[in-house]
Amino acid sequence: MDLQAYKTEGFHDELFDGALRPRPGAELLVGRLAAASDGELAERQRAADRMLLTMGITFNVYGHEAGTEKIWPFDIVPRVIEAAEWSVIERGLTQRIRALNLFIDDVYNRRQIVADGVVPDWLVDSGRCFRGPCAGLKPPRGVWCHITGTDLVRGADGVIYVLEDNLRTPSGVSYVLENREVMKRTFPQLFTGQRISPVEDYPEKLRAMLEYVAPPQARDPTVVVLTPGIYNSAYFEHSFLARQMGVELVQGSDLVVQGDVVFMRTTHGLERVDVIYRRIDDDFLDPLAFRDDSLVGVPGLMRAYRAGHVALVNAPGTGIADDKAVYAYVPEIIRYYLGEDAIIPNVPTFVCGEPAQCDHVLSRLGEFVVKPANESGGYGIVLGPRATQEQLEECRGRIKANPRNYVAQPMLSLSRVPTVVGDSLEGRHVDLRPFILYGEDIFVLPGGLTRVALVKGSLVVNSSQGGGSKDTWVVHEGRR
Amino acid sequence: MLSRVAESVYWMNRQIERAENVARAVETTLGLVLEGTISPGRLWSALVCTFGDEADFWARYGLADQANVISFLAIDQANANSIASCLQAARENARTVRDMISTAMWQEINKAHLAVRAAAAANVEIEHPREFLEEVKRASQLISGVADATMSHGEAWHFARLGRLVERADKTSRVLDVEHYFQPAAVPLARPASGAAAFGSGPGAEIAAWNQPAAVPLARPASGAAAFGSGPGAEIAAWNQPAAVPLARPASGAAAFGSGPGAEIAAWNQPAAVPLARPASGAGGDGDGDAVRWSAVLESASALEMYRKVHGAISRRRVADFLIFDREFPRAMHFCLIKAEESLLAITGGAKGAYSNPAEQLLGRLRSHLNYGAIDEILGAEPGLHGFIDSFQSRLNEASDAIYATFFALRPVGGGEPAPAAAAGSARRP
Numbered sequence: 001m002d003l004q005a006y007k008t009e010g011f012h013d014e015l016f017d018g019a020l021r022p023r024p025g026a027e028l029l030v031g032r033l034a035a036a037s038d039g040e041l042a043e044r045q046r047a048a049d050r051m052l053l054t055m056g057i058t059f060n061v062y063g064h065e066a067g068t069e070k071i072w073p074f075d076i077v078p079r080v081i082e083a084a085e086w087s088v089i090e091r092g093l094t095q096r097i098r099a100l101n102l103f104i105d106d107v108y109n110r111r112q113i114v115a116d117g118v119v120p121d122w123l124v125d126s127g128r129c130f131r132g133p134c135a136g137l138k139p140p141r142g143v144w145c146h147i148t149g150t151d152l153v154r155g156a157d158g159v160i161y162v163l164e165d166n167l168r169t170p171s172g173v174s175y176v177l178e179n180r181e182v183m184k185r186t187f188p189q190l191f192t193g194q195r196i197s198p199v200e201d202y203p204e205k206l207r208a209m210l211e212y213v214a215p216p217q218a219r220d221p222t223v224v225v226l227t228p229g230i231y232n233s234a235y236f237e238h239s240f241l242a243r244q245m246g247v248e249l250v251q252g253s254d255l256v257v258q259g260d261v262v263f264m265r266t267t268h269g270l271e272r273v274d275v276i277y278r279r280i281d282d283d284f285l286d287p288l289a290f291r292d293d294s295l296v297g298v299p300g301l302m303r304a305y306r307a308g309h310v311a312l313v314n315a316p317g318t319g320i321a322d323d324k325a326v327y328a329y330v331p332e333i334i335r336y337y338l339g340e341d342a343i344i345p346n347v348p349t350f351v352c353g354e355p356a357q358c359d360h361v362l363s364r365l366g367e368f369v370v371k372p373a374n375e376s377g378g379y380g381i382v383l384g385p386r387a388t389q390e391q392l393e394e395c396r397g398r399i400k401a402n403p404r405n406y407v408a409q410p411m412l413s414l415s416r417v418p419t420v421v422g423d424s425l426e427g428r429h430v431d432l433r434p435f436i437l438y439g440e441d442i443f444v445l446p447g448g449l450t451r452v453a454l455v456k457g458s459l460v461v462n463s464s465q466g467g468g469s470k471d472t473w474v475v476h477e478g479r480r
Numbered sequence: 481m482l483s484r485v486a487e488s489v490y491w492m493n494r495q496i497e498r499a500e501n502v503a504r505a506v507e508t509t510l511g512l513v514l515e516g517t518i519s520p521g522r523l524w525s526a527l528v529c530t531f532g533d534e535a536d537f538w539a540r541y542g543l544a545d546q547a548n549v550i551s552f553l554a555i556d557q558a559n560a561n562s563i564a565s566c567l568q569a570a571r572e573n574a575r576t577v578r579d580m581i582s583t584a585m586w587q588e589i590n591k592a593h594l595a596v597r598a599a600a601a602a603n604v605e606i607e608h609p610r611e612f613l614e615e616v617k618r619a620s621q622l623i624s625g626v627a628d629a630t631m632s633h634g635e636a637w638h639f640a641r642l643g644r645l646v647e648r649a650d651k652t653s654r655v656l657d658v659e660h661y662f663q664p665a666a667v668p669l670a671r672p673a674s675g676a677a678a679f680g681s682g683p684g685a686e687i688a689a690w691n692q693p694a695a696v697p698l699a700r701p702a703s704g705a706a707a708f709g710s711g712p713g714a715e716i717a718a719w720n721q722p723a724a725v726p727l728a729r730p731a732s733g734a735a736a737f738g739s740g741p742g743a744e745i746a747a748w749n750q751p752a753a754v755p756l757a758r759p760a761s762g763a764g765g766d767g768d769g770d771a772v773r774w775s776a777v778l779e780s781a782s783a784l785e786m787y788r789k790v791h792g793a794i795s796r797r798r799v800a801d802f803l804i805f806d807r808e809f810p811r812a813m814h815f816c817l818i819k820a821e822e823s824l825l826a827i828t829g830g831a832k833g834a835y836s837n838p839a840e841q842l843l844g845r846l847r848s849h850l851n852y853g854a855i856d857e858i859l860g861a862e863p864g865l866h867g868f869i870d871s872f873q874s875r876l877n878e879a880s881d882a883i884y885a886t887f888f889a890l891r892p893v894g895g896g897e898p899a900p901a902a903a904a905g906s907a908r909r910p
Contacts, residue, residue, distance in 0.1 A: 055583075056575075056590040230575050239578035249579040253481050267486045267635065267827065267887045 001036050005140030006425050010327040012415040013160050014079050022324060025475040027219075032190050033077070033418075033425070042423040048076050048186040057178050059233050059463055073468030076187055079417045079430060079450040083197070083476040089160060089434065090391030090444045093106035094296060096367030097148055099334040100165065100321045104144040106337075108317055109444045118336045119329050121352065127214040127326065127406050128320025129168070131282055133289050133302060137315070139211050140308070141439075144315040147206075147277075148436045149173070149449075152344070153167050154270070154415035156436055160456070161347045161412075163431065165330070167314060167322040168278050170321070172449040174237035177202060177244075179471040197446030203244035206277075210245075213311045214274045217399040219275035223247045224264065226255070228280050228296040231466070238279050252280070260307040275311045277355075278299075282316045282385035324407045325351045352403040361400065365392050368408035370399065383459070385411050414459055415427050417454060418468060429453045431461050432472065447472035484575050486639045488887035489809040491575035493643035496589070499566035500620035501555050501651035503613040505658075510609065513546065515772055526550040526661035530654050533561055550609050555600035563616055564600050565594045571665060582630035585623060592619035638823040642883070645823070649816035650876055654779040656803045657869045659773065659796070774799045781811045800865055801855035813872065817847040827887070838882035846875050 004222035015026045022030035033041075033242040049071070058069035081089070091272050106113050106248055107124050107132075114121045122128060149170025184191065207223065214221035227238035229251050254264050255273065263270035278285060284294040289302035304310045320326060328349040331342040350368070352358040359366055365384055372380040384397045399406045416427035434448030450470040451461035461467040509527045511521045526536045526546040533552075536559060541548040556562045560569075571593040575584055599612050624644065630639045771794045777801060778784040786809050791798040806812035810819075821843050825832060826841060835841040858868045 005859035054587055054591055056586065074524075083686075166518065230572065235575070239575070241533075243583075248482060250482060254484055265483050267481055267483055267639075335502065390653075 001034060001038070001424070003030065003034050003425070005217050006418060006427075006467040008416070008427060011413060011427060011429075012154055014081075014154070014415055014417045014430065016418075019172050020378075023080070023082070024084075025473075025477075026080040027475075029080060029190060029365060032192075037105075039423055041425070043413055044186050045076050045420045048182050051182055051186060055178070055182075055436075056236075057175070064410055067152055072175065072463050073454055075419045075452055075454070075468055075470050076183065076239055077418050077420060077425065078183065078190070078392070078471040078473050079341065079432070080473050080475050081432075081447065083407075083474055084159075084198075086446065086474045088343065090446075092162075092440045093148075093150055093434060093436050093444050095334060095338065095343050096150065096162065096165070096339060097145060097438055097442055098243060099337045100148075100167065100330070101143060101145050101438060102337040103333050104167075104315075104318055104321050105142065107320060108137055113241075114334055115359050118332050120325070120398065122404075123323075123325060123329070123351075124320065125428075126353075127320045127323045129282070129317075129323055131290075131317040131319070134317035135304065137317070139272045139403075140215055141313040142309045143213055143438050144319045145321065145437050146209060146213060146313045146315075146351070148396040148438070149433045149435065151345070152434065152448075153412055154432075155447045156242055156413040156415075158415075160344060162327075162330070162344050163412075164324065164449065165322045165327055166433075168281065169314065170433070170435070171234040171237050171279075172433055172451075173202060173394070173445070174448065175469050176435070176449050176472070178240070179469060183471040194473070195478060197474040197476070199445055201440075202445050203227060203241065205443050205445075206241065207247070207436055208246040208445075210247075210275045210311075210313060210440040211275055213293065213313060215311055218274035222272060223275040223277065224250045224255075225272050226250055226252070226276050226278040226280055226298075227285070228252075232279070234279065241277070245353065252294075252296045252298050253317065254300045255301070256282075257298060257304050260309055261298070262298070262301065262310045273310060275313065277313045282319060285312075285316060290459050300365070319374075324349075325353055325404065326372055328407060336423045340417055350408045352406040352408065355403075359404050362396060365396055365409065370395055370406055370408050373405050373407060410461075417450070417452065419454070419470075426456070429459050429461070430470070446474040481580070481635050481639075486635070487581055487884070488573040488577045489580060489636050489639045489884070490643035490888070492570045492577070492589075492874050493640045494647040495566040495573065496592075496620050496623055497647040497853050498651065499559060499563045499570070499592075500617050501648070501655075502531065502561070502563050502566070503616040503620075504780050504782065506550060506553055506609065507613045508550075508776045510546075511779065512773070512776050515776075517772060520546065526658055529661045530658050531561055533559060534656075536607060551678075554609065555596070557600070564596050567596050567616075568618075568709075571666060580636050582626070584626045584630045586688065588619065588623045588626050592623065593822035597621070608854070635827055639824045639887075641644070642823040642827070643819035646814040646880055646883075647756075648815045649812060650873060652781050652803055652811050652813050652816070653869045654798060655777055658777060658780075659868045660725065685883070690839060700759050768795065783809060783811055797855060797859060800859065800893065804858075805853065805855060811819045814847075814850040817843065817850060821847050824883075837886045839879065839886040840877070842879040842882045846872070846879055848874075 006020065006098075008018060013023075015023060015030060017023055017068065052074055056069075057071065061071050088348045089202065093398075101112065103119075107119075111121075111124075113119050114124060145167045147170065149166040149172060152160050152164065153163045154160050178201055210223045211221050223245070224247055225238055225242040226236060227249055229252050230237065232238070238248055248254075248266055255276075256263050256270065258264060262273045262276070264273050278449075280296055283291045284297045286297050286299060286301040287294045288299050288309065290297075292412050301310070301312075302316070305312050305316070311475075327346065329349045331346055334340060334342045350357040350361045352361055361370070366387070368384045370382045370384065375381075382391060384392065387395070391480070414429040414431060417430050418425035419428040431451050432448050435445045437443040439443075450472040451463070451467050453459055453461045453466070454468050454472055455470045456468065463469075493836055505527060508522050512518060512523050524546060525534075527549055528544060529533045531553070537544070537549075540558065552559055553562055555564045557568070559565060567589075571589050573583060574589045578586060595615055599615075626727055627637065627640055631640070647723055687821050756860055773795055774794050775784055778787050778794070781803060783803060786801065787794075787802050790806070790809075791802060802809065803812055805814050807814055807818060819841075821832070824830075824840060827866060828836065830836050830840050832844070835844055858865055863870075
């Protein structure tokens with residue numbers, strides 16, 4: 001196919017430079033795409049779509065009829081990251097997670113960082129995800145944020161920024177693995193001769209981490225994945241990970257706490273559980289400790305956790321570190337705990353909870369992207385430059401009513417990756433969510449989930465709002 | 481394994497097996513319609529009754545013709561036992577246990593569900609149902625084959641097999657019982673959930689009447705309404721339920737005839753309805769038409785070829801013998817129970833011939849009932865084949881309930897559960 005017809009349109013393209021030369025690492029891939037015959041891309045895309053349907057790789061959309069599953073659109077042109085650049089990202093993420101874990105441990109225990117005035121106390125105490133009941137906790141092995149999915153974006157300047165930290169129950173890793181599988185099956189030629197970092201060992205690493213953080217007295221620990229059930233948007237992933245690790249997928253009703261020990265109900269009676277990879281938000285985890293109307297939680301779970309009889313992954317309370325207002329302080333947090341500069345920069349962020357910054361945001365509202373501090377899934381975001389006057393005024397009202405709950409960032413021009421449209425390629429905006437495991441040491445899964453805004457010109461990559469995904473290759477120099 | 485998961489695996493397999501059996505029975509009926517000795521209306525009506533959802537059918541469809549019955553049994557989402565509903569439910573169950581079953585098995589279940597959903601949307605399958613039915617059968621067999629070949633034959637697999645075999649035993653018994661519904665006597669027949677006392681293992685007289693071809697008139701006697709009205713109140717209530725009226729109400733000659741157990745029993749009580757002579761046990765001999773019908777029954781259970789190898793010529797007695805008592809044919813009721821019990825014992829670690837829970841007791845007792853049963857005892861004595869089957873089905877239901885109570889019911893926190901394991905070495909935090 002004729003790649004000279006492709007247009008970068010002034011955006012940073014992940015596969016091509018401004019003169020349409022392949023970027024380092026993308027040479028082989030671009031060569032193979034150029035060699036594709038007429039109709040081949042469209043045909044392979046259709047084959048991939050069929051496979052996703054057959055494999056039942058779906059997600060649920062909230063607000064639709066219960067059980068409405070959607071195939072998450074997948075695009076067959078991979079996103080390429082050269083190994084040299086990846087190793088910088090890897091170090092940057094490792095640094096960030098280490099610092100955030102120290103931060104969480106600190107705010108629930110000594111609160112030294114607050115005492116030292118690096119992070120204001122109002123910011124911590126008013127955080128919607130700050131969990132009072134977690135004060136004084138020391139999770140097994142000192143790890144709070146075992147699994148993190150950090151959102152990265154590349155701006156028009158070609159620099160990679162951290163956009164968001166997701167330290168509660170980040171999802172998407174199953175799609176990383178399934179996307180690779182679908183790619184191998186539908187477009188195997190693309191892989192020939194390439195040295196691409198494997199992703200297939202993630203479940204192995206995940207299981208090892210979960211066993212590592214088990215309470216010390218548990219020999220041969222029993223690990224489970226706790227899901228809210230089949231109507232949760234990420235149910236596919238919950239079952240996928242349990243299956244890949246070979247552990248039980250449980251629902252709240254399968255677990256029971258007796259004498260501060262957690263058991264699961266089996267056909268042969270009760271069986272003790274040592275580690276729970278929970279995919280239920282803190283709020284719903286234990287009706288006795290958090291929201292008492294939770295139907296998906298396990299009464300008494302927090303007591304068992306405080307007693308040191310069970311490990312919860314991630315630990316309750318980690319949400320304080322993915323508060324978007326706290327995010328603004330992460331470069332300071334890294335410096336405070338590690339004495340290092342952040343390797344991956346933040347997007348410049350204005351915290352509306354600080355009056356001076358709030359005034360600045362309100363005076364130039366139309367230039368900013370305004371985000372609620374504690375939402376995920378892209379909900380509640382206002383893109384200033386694309387908003388109507390009415391939307392801006394409504395947004396202004398909400399900020400004034402609760403400034404603590406909003407942050408503002410400049411509108412980024414996200415990088416793009418060629419994406420199949422019919423039988424040709426057009427640029428579409430992407431972000432990147434690498435996954436980081438914190439156990440005996442910190443492991444960053446090579447690549448991560450590339451989410452793509454499939455709608456032309458759109459910057460919204462969320463699966464719940466018209467986004468799709470791509471396979472992500474960390475490509476090493478030299479042919480295989 | 482988790483109780484909830486075990487239950488989903490069990491039901492998922494029952495649902496897939498059910499879909500397959502419905503497909504088989506519809507196929508067989510299509511064949512019989514072409515063969516032409518029994519009126520299509522009676523055949524389609526009998527088919528609805530075979531699966532016991534006639535009340536639901538009559539509540540929503542006016543006529544038991546091919547299009548309506550196939551629509552009801554194959555793609556009607558409002559019918560919980562239609563092929564589409566079964567496969568949809570099986571897939572939902574498969575999703576909830578996605579971590580327990582192999583990827584290959586999941587994909588086959590997912591594909592079957594997608595195919596049926598597409599067929600239901602296109603609606604053409606009603607007119608050309610054979611390929612569709614073939615597809616459903618093949619999907620079910622594929623799923624079972626893939627499960628055998630890709631799942632460890634551990635607890636989950638045994639729950640899967642238990643579900644399949646319990647369902648299959650029930651469905652084979654229903655297929656065998658279809659003679660009952662072919663009979664003119666049984667025209668309005670229904671086996672309603674309420675008022676079932678008169679049936680099943682109940683008194684022999686009614687059952688015998690039920691089995692008599694001449695026992696119930698095709699058209700209501702002239703004095704009908706009044707005479708019927710003299711029956712007990714409960715029967716009148718049944719009579720008053722239009723939903724229970726089977727065969728084409730407005731269209732056929734039997735239209736005016738009522739239904740529900742009350743109606744039949746009332747009819748039996750009419751002098752005109754009592755047969756002058758009662759045929760030897762069971763209905764009819766082994767005439768030509770019968771051979772066709774009984775080979776259709778065998779076909780429904782995919783049993784014709786295997787039957788031929790064992791028995792050769794077709795007769796009612798031998799077909800019933802084969803489908804009830806054969807120990808080697810995989811759709812025979814006896815075979816199903818032998819293997820179901822094997823799986824049950826593999827799950828509990830129990831020993832054959834003894835029991836340690838109600839599921840083992842009831843399933844084992846039913847299996848041993850077949851071990852020592854004989855076809856001539858069934859056919860030669862009250863309550864006859866239909867009565868035997870009815871009793872078999874209710875005992876199988878009891879065994880299934882016991883499986884639920886033994887393995888799936890979430891036990892209340894408290895009695896019988898292990899004491900909390902020692903928390904040695906774990907420092908309690910203030």
